[in-house]
Amino acid sequence: MNLPLAFFGGVDPWIFTFSFITVAITLWMGFRSAKTSKTASDFFVAGRSVSVGWNASAISGEYLSAASFMGIAGMVMSSGYDALWYPVCYACGYLFLLLFIAGPLRRFGAYTIPDFAEGRFDSPMFRKIAVCFVLFIGFFYTMPQMKGAGVTLAYIFPGLPYWVGVVLVGAVITLNVALGGMKGITLVQAVQYWIKLFAITVPIFVLMAVVGFYNGQVGANLAYGETNASAANLNHATGIERKPLVAKAPADPAWIAPFGPLTTKAVNAAAAALPAEQRAAFLAEHQKPYSLVYTYSLIIALVCGTAGLPHILVRFYTNPDGVAAKKTTMWVMILIGVFYVFPPVFGVIGRNLMPELYSGVGAKGTDKVVLELPTLISAKYGVVGSILSGITCAGAFAAFMSTFSGLLVSMTGALAHDVYGRMLRPKSSSAERMVAFKLAAILIGGVAVTLGCFVEPLEINFMVGQAFAIAAASYFPLLFMSVWWRGMTMKGAATGMLTGGLCALGAAALTNLGTLALDKGPMGKIFAGFAPLNGYWAEHPLLRILCEQPAIWSVPLAITLMIVVSKATSAQVPADIRMKMLVLHAPEKLGLKQEYIQDHQAGAGH
Amino acid sequence: MPPPTPPEKDQVHSEEFLRTLMRRQLCLSVSCAATFLVVLLGLPLLNYFAPEFMANRVAGFTLTWLILGVLFFPFVWIISWLFIRRSIALEEDEVQSVNQPKR
Numbered sequence: 001m002n003l004p005l006a007f008f009g010g011v012d013p014w015i016f017t018f019s020f021i022t023v024a025i026t027l028w029m030g031f032r033s034a035k036t037s038k039t040a041s042d043f044f045v046a047g048r049s050v051s052v053g054w055n056a057s058a059i060s061g062e063y064l065s066a067a068s069f070m071g072i073a074g075m076v077m078s079s080g081y082d083a084l085w086y087p088v089c090y091a092c093g094y095l096f097l098l099l100f101i102a103g104p105l106r107r108f109g110a111y112t113i114p115d116f117a118e119g120r121f122d123s124p125m126f127r128k129i130a131v132c133f134v135l136f137i138g139f140f141y142t143m144p145q146m147k148g149a150g151v152t153l154a155y156i157f158p159g160l161p162y163w164v165g166v167v168l169v170g171a172v173i174t175l176n177v178a179l180g181g182m183k184g185i186t187l188v189q190a191v192q193y194w195i196k197l198f199a200i201t202v203p204i205f206v207l208m209a210v211v212g213f214y215n216g217q218v219g220a221n222l223a224y225g226e227t228n229a230s231a232a233n234l235n236h237a238t239g240i241e242r243k244p245l246v247a248k249a250p251a252d253p254a255w256i257a258p259f260g261p262l263t264t265k266a267v268n269a270a271a272a273a274l275p276a277e278q279r280a281a282f283l284a285e286h287q288k289p290y291s292l293v294y295t296y297s298l299i300i301a302l303v304c305g306t307a308g309l310p311h312i313l314v315r316f317y318t319n320p321d322g323v324a325a326k327k328t329t330m331w332v333m334i335l336i337g338v339f340y341v342f343p344p345v346f347g348v349i350g351r352n353l354m355p356e357l358y359s360g361v362g363a364k365g366t367d368k369v370v371l372e373l374p375t376l377i378s379a380k381y382g383v384v385g386s387i388l389s390g391i392t393c394a395g396a397f398a399a400f401m402s403t404f405s406g407l408l409v410s411m412t413g414a415l416a417h418d419v420y421g422r423m424l425r426p427k428s429s430s431a432e433r434m435v436a437f438k439l440a441a442i443l444i445g446g447v448a449v450t451l452g453c454f455v456e457p458l459e460i461n462f463m464v465g466q467a468f469a470i471a472a473a474s475y476f477p478l479l480f481m482s483v484w485w486r487g488m489t490m491k492g493a494a495t496g497m498l499t500g501g502l503c504a505l506g507a508a509a510l511t512n513l514g515t516l517a518l519d520k521g522p523m524g525k526i527f528a529g530f531a532p533l534n535g536y537w538a539e540h541p542l543l544r545i546l547c548e549q550p551a552i553w554s555v556p557l558a559i560t561l562m563i564v565v566s567k568a569t570s571a572q573v574p575a576d577i578r579m580k581m582l583v584l585h586a587p588e589k590l591g592l593k594q595e596y597i598q599d600h601q602a603g604a605g606h
Numbered sequence: 607m608p609p610p611t612p613p614e615k616d617q618v619h620s621e622e623f624l625r626t627l628m629r630r631q632l633c634l635s636v637s638c639a640a641t642f643l644v645v646l647l648g649l650p651l652l653n654y655f656a657p658e659f660m661a662n663r664v665a666g667f668t669l670t671w672l673i674l675g676v677l678f679f680p681f682v683w684i685i686s687w688l689f690i691r692r693s694i695a696l697e698e699d700e701v702q703s704v705n706q707p708k709r
Contacts, residue, residue, distance in 0.1 A: 099635040219666030258653035330686045337679035587697035
């Protein structure tokens with residue numbers, strides 16, 4: 001062991017200390033600010049005075065999850081160029097939010113998407129339908145956070161099984177939310193952003209200074225048609241060293257070029273099932289077109305999905321007006337854009353200098369490259385490597401803790417407030433609702449932990465992409481169409497949202513079950529019943545791609561259904577639709593919102 | 607023939623005002639989105655039809671890696687900055703047109 005301070009059972013004290021401090025600070029800040037703002041309306045209404053800078057940091061802090069912090073690096077390492085679409089679209093999806101949704105939604109003044117759904121169509125019924133997707137998207141989003149927790153704890157405590165980490169972190173955060181801490185407080189989330197940015201940039205700059213910069217590290221990989229001689233020249237100029245790749249790693253040309261292992265997986269599996277002499281012809285015909293379809297579907301899912309994430313949209317209501325909402329969105333893009341440049345660098349350096357991770361499975365695989373990479377410089381600089389690794393662990397903790405607790409709060413709110421308070425027991429007292437809130441938190445936390453224990457073989461980043469695909473086919477069409485088309489009816493909106501969203505949900509679930517059946521560990525045995533799926537997909541690779549990345553058909557399906565059904569039920573367009581549209585689109589300075597509220601109250605008073 | 611100047615409220619509530627308002631805002635949003643989409647959706651096409659060109663080395667990166675991994679972020683910031691500037695100007699203009707109705 002060349003880690004000088006490695007005592008107590010292989011645990012590196014530096015890594016342990018940094019992670020522990022982050023957890024302690026987060027919990028302490030959560031409880032402290034929870035004391036000052038007791039109710040949800042306190043948080044929402046008082047929060048409206050939040051400045052653009054704080055609000056943008058808070059949105060970024062909540063948005064950068066385990067997928068951004070650990071998953072992207074892991075996926076760039078395992079799949080190369082194609083994985084770059086994830087960080088780019090995670091950041092650029094905010095442009096759609098900015099262009100079409102942020103301003104109008106803020107002007108309308110509903111707190112959450114279910115609030116908006118009810119207000120836009122005057123339909124409490126639709127609210128109940130819309131609320132389901134908070135839970136659907138939420139669970140898909142919590143699974144990768146749980147995997148991030150399991151991977152990080154298994155790294156800090158090398159002997160710990162994956163599931164213990166999931167249960168431990170899940171239990172701590174769930175209890176914290178149930179006991180009233182961490183109510184998505186702006187200040188906490190904003191600080192979390194800066195912790196994450198610090199934790200990703202400082203280690204990577206130190207690493208790059210020691211082992212060579214981003215461009216040189218990419219350059220060390222041969223592109224198609226390049227020879228070792230030209231690469232040797234390049235490497236000589238930049239001074240990059242590489243370790244030999246292991247057998248499971250993709251070859252250089254496939255890794256560095258578009259349409260690599262990520263997007264061609266289905267076609268390659270199909271080719272492997274064919275007789276040897278047909279393989280080359282099959283690949284030549286299908287490989288590139290199919291991976292183009294995959295790429296476009298992925299782009300649609302991520303760009304549209306960002307504009308429909310429930311836990312992010314909530315934060316736009318803390319802006320004082322529509323202009324501030326737009327400015328906040330722009331700053332969010334800048335803050336997260338700056339962040340997203342760096343995770344791929346970890347993946348690239350990891351490929352060159354830590355190729356042994358390719359052989360690892362589950363918690364020991366490429367998803368932990370961000371945590372482990374800084375220890376590369378331990379040999380040269382001793383304890384500095386451990387300290388830097390401790391910093392990235394702290395950042396990972398900040399990432400999955402902030403996102404998981406944010407999701408838990410919004411899902412618990414949906415279950416306790418909407419499902420219990422409005423559907424099951426509309427006459428319950430406020431004390432009963434408090435109990436319901438706590439029970440709902442424990443229930444949802446429990447389900448999230450259980451799901452989290454099953455997903456060890458799946459890539460963190462991939463799972464978050466699925467949550468985006470579901471949001472893209474449900475909430476995005478709802479918001480986009482309701483804001484810009486006055487002919488929408490409740491029935492049209494509901495049909496489109498339910499069909500698109502459920503199709504995407506089903507497709508994503510099928511894909512995961514198929515992948516889990518392939519696992520060589522215990523999960524493979526549990527899900528062995530789904531193994532025939534993979535056989536079917538091997539014969540129909542295009543269906544597999546459309547199932548893995550459903551956005552390319554589910555988003556148009558949702559929008560088409562919305563238009564068709566709304567046309568068919570056009571008599572049911574809300575009567576005051578012109579006023580609603582004015583409130584959505586006219587500048588606040590005209591004071592139409594107050595007028596609308598007065599009209600509405602007068603109408604309700606009859 | 608200009609109609610008699612309507613009271614301020616009626617102009618705001620008129621069908622025509624809402625139509626112009628939404629059309630102008632949507633035009634701006636759609637033109638910004640189109641610029642973004644041409645680049646976003648064009649990049650895979652370039653990768654598809656001109657792989658050798660996109661694999662050219664630029665300071666170690668391949669061209670396509672440089673565009674997607676680095677240059678794409680500032681490009682989107684520029685679009686969003688232009689959009690916000692124009693949309694704020696648009697709102698100012700709308701408020702003015704209501705407060706000083708044309709004769």
